[in-house]
Amino acid sequence: MSARRTDAHEARRRRENALPGELSLQEPGPIVRPYGDTTGDGMVQVSFTLPLPHDKRSEGAAVKLAMQMGIEPALLVHAKAIGKHFTFFVVYGPVKHLVDIREFQLVEREYELLSSKEVNAAIKKHLRRELVVVGACIGTDAHTVGIDAILNIKGFAGEKGLEYYRELDVHNLGAQVAIPDLVNAAVDLNADAVLVSQVVTQKDAHIHNTKAMSAAFREAFPAGKVPHLIVGGPRFEEGSAAALGVDRIFGRGTTPGEVASYLVHALVQPTAKGKRS
Ligand code: B12
Structure with a gap:
């Protein structure tokens, strides 16, 4: 038997004899x-x-x-x-x-994951003021658990939420916020980033609401001054941000640390185009 056939035979024998728990150990x-x-x-x-x-x-x-x-x-x-x-x-x-x-193209995370200390330090050093975040569930959506997981101090998956970050000024408007009210809050608070959650997807509500929200912000703010628009929810396609008129989409299992690190990447680094920096 050739070496190659012996390897294949051995791999097959191991596969066939493996217990279910052992299968994950294989390539x-x-x-x-x-x-x-x-x-x-x-x-x-x-x-x-x-x-x-x-x-x-x-x-x-x-x-x-x-x-x-x-x-x-x-x-x-x-x-x-x-x-x-x-x-x-x-x-x-x-x-x-x-x-x-091999046929899939993976969307790689385009930013570095930072600790809460590093996030605070970057904002302090480069923005020299608190970064203002406004969050809400819009439309008729009352599923607040997702946005709360990201924003509330208690956080999610062992990570503290954005309210924990000293250099983030977080305003969580809660459930069923009408788009005009969200826009007004963003104007009043001088928001750098607006974080919207959409969990209900019946009749593509999440798509329609996101597009309507983006259009309302673009109408209310001069070009180049629109706050950074972020949506999240379990059934968004992460590659569809541009088509929905937002800057970034976060999907299932997102953690607060990922969002905080992204905010630094998008709005705080010396090279980033922060709205008011
Ligand atoms: C809890 C729950 C409720 C609670 C919500 C309580 C609350 N305060 O949130 C109550 C009982 C009120 C409820 C009501 C309804 N619900 Co409900 N609900 C759920 C359930 C069981 C869990 C959702 C949840 O909390 N997940 C946990 C969080 C942590 O996960 P997440 O939302 O995905 O959030 C994560 C990410 O997606 C992301 N993320 C989410 N938002 C954002 C935002 C930003 C900015 C970022 C960065 C990240 C991010 O980060 C989070 C952490 O990782 C789901 C089923 C399920 N197992 O998912 C159904 C579900 C969402 N509900 C559903 C439905 C249909 C309803 C009702 C219409 C039922 C009815 N006929 O009355 C109503 C609608 C009420 C309304 N007006 O919105 C459907 C939606 C189906 C669809 N295709 O749209 C689901 C999927 C159940 C099902 N299989 O049918 N619901």
């Missing part, structure tokens, strides 16, 4: 498929709701839908009526699809 990909019971078995679990009462016919419809999605055979593992007219389903089964992870 991933580059071509991967989902994993349920054994490596590469293609098993996925999907959940969805159909606008049908819970009966044999709707269960059949759920299985057929799953098969049309490429899950074959599709095993119905859970079905529960949601009121009289809807049913929630969970279906489990294998897909044949493969993913080549």
Whole structure:
């Protein structure tokens, strides 16, 4: 047996004998498929709701839908009526699809992560005043947990929120803030950055609200004086900032430290175009 074949044989033997916990220790990909019971078995679990009462016919419809999605055979593992007219389903089964992870372009973080001390020191040294941040949930969105995670002193994921930073002057306006009220607050407070949260995405509300917010700021402020506009929420595409008319988007799992470091990168470094610096 050649050396190359011995290696491949050994890799295969190790893969087949590995316990689930050990699999993560191996190099991933580059071509991967989902994993349920054994490596590469293609098993996925999907959940969805159909606008049908819970009966044999709707269960059949759920299985057929799953098969049309490429899950074959599709095993119905859970079905529960949601009121009289809807049913929630969970279906489990294998897909044949493969993913080549070399095909993706990753959006790399374009700034350095700083400690709170470094953030404060940079603002003090280069801005020589507090950096003013105004935050809110706009439209009808009442999901404040995300923006609070970033702004409130207690923070998120073991990091203190922006209110903890001595050199940041933080104003959290809370839930369901109308866009004109947000613009007025930004004018009154002379905001450097406006941080908006959008969690509800029904009928693309997050997209429409963000574009409307950006347009309102651009109308209210002279060109070049618009505060730095940042939106965040779990279902934004991080690469779509320009299309939505904002400077930066933050997605799922963002931590306060990332946002504080970004603010320094965008508004405070000697090379940055701070609005009032
Ligand atoms: C808690 C919760 C509520 C609470 C909110 C309480 C509160 N004060 O926030 C209550 C019960 C009020 C609620 C109500 C509703 N909810 Co709700 N809710 C949730 C739930 C369970 C958790 C959301 C949450 O707190 N996540 C934790 C935080 C920390 O995560 P995050 O928001 O993603 O924030 C992080 C990042 O996204 C980012 N981030 C977020 N914002 C920002 C902003 C900036 C500037 C930055 C930098 C970063 C950033 O940083 C954060 C930290 O990492 C989600 C389901 C889920 N598991 O996600 C549904 C969910 C969001 N709700 C949903 C719905 C439908 C509703 C209601 C419409 C239900 C109804 N029919 O009444 C109402 C709407 C109320 C309204 N007017 O907005 C849907 C939204 C579906 C959609 N496609 O839009 C979800 C997804 C549930 C579901 N699967 O159906 N909800």
